[in-house]
Amino acid sequence: MSDSRQFVPELLAILERLDDGRTALLAPSPGLWRDPPAVGSLIRPGDTLGWIEILGVLHRVRAPEAALGIVSEAPEEIELARRQVDYGARLLSLDPNALGGALEASREAERGPTNADGTLTFTSPSSGRFYQRAAPDKPAFVEAGQIIERGQTIGLLEVMKTFTRVNYDNPKLPAKAKILKIVAADQADLGRGDVILTLEASDR
Template sequence: MQDSRQFVPELVALAHKQEGGRTQLLAPCPGLWREMPEEGALVRAQGQIGWIEVLGVMHRLRAPAGASGVVGGSSGDDRARRPVEYGQALLCLDPEGLAGSSSASVEAGAEVGSDGGSLSFTAPSSGRFYRRPAPDKPNFVEVGQTISRGQTLGLLEVMKTFTRVNYDDPRLPSPAKVVEIVAEDQGDLDQGDAILRVEPA
């Protein structure tokens, strides 16, 4: 069976290390930046930090690998569509905020499960969740499976485009054992909803 799903193009922000371990993320190209994260939000490595519209085409914008932290500063422009140039500063990530926000971690994907032992990996944005890459393909992960950092857990559909949901929360264990899959296949999720629960492998 042919898979007719359309996958959205992606761009990765540039990174500039600053004093104190902070990382400044820069625009990888000129365009219109949309849906930027708010100050205080957690950004995961390779996590989404909005969209960049380039010549009318929407590109999902991701943080680079190795860049994670709490949004500590931006340009202060709160417009829904912010014009940016190549190399323009978008926001600053403070890694020290990770430890300080560990107790309030629903958005970060480290919510403690109802059994008091497992941890939840949560949806990075709202959308429809798919457990398999195509209707005739097996699920990305199953209960009892051991997963590691960067592994694909499913697909998230937003406006008829699909993006991979990767196990990328720096505060969840790796490797980890999947103890429960909470999200239903083709079920609608809001940002912060649990996708699955894990425990250290």
């Protein structure tokens, strides 16, 4: 693992309202598009929509404000892992009317297990290789027993040799929490929604 890390830039998808009540999310830049969420996935503001490679640099694409719904339509499956998109090309269509119980179920999942001890979970916002520290000779971002606060970095996710910070920024979790356990091992390959930390609320 190299000590010199390049952090991935981020872009917001363009939101377009459709006549049938759905929402289209459009490419914010031309480039090579990859790793979209699957049809049936719940998308909320700030969620990762995939990645656009621009002149060899990977950009993380996030859902803009007011983007809320179930992915009802995605581009046709192609054999290539990446496909060329132009600025304004439709990446996904969201159907807010298809939410049903998915939104509340997602909120419940974010609040953590419903067991009586109040344990909470913080999960990975996207797939990638998880790193607990900025470099091999650096201390871990967080440790078990530590109190963390909103916005604090808890690790890094690597995709295609670029790195994005994983921050404690889930609005459904308390502003301050005590880390009970770091579930994700250093350099573990995570999927979106995999548990990184177990927590309990803290008033300290």
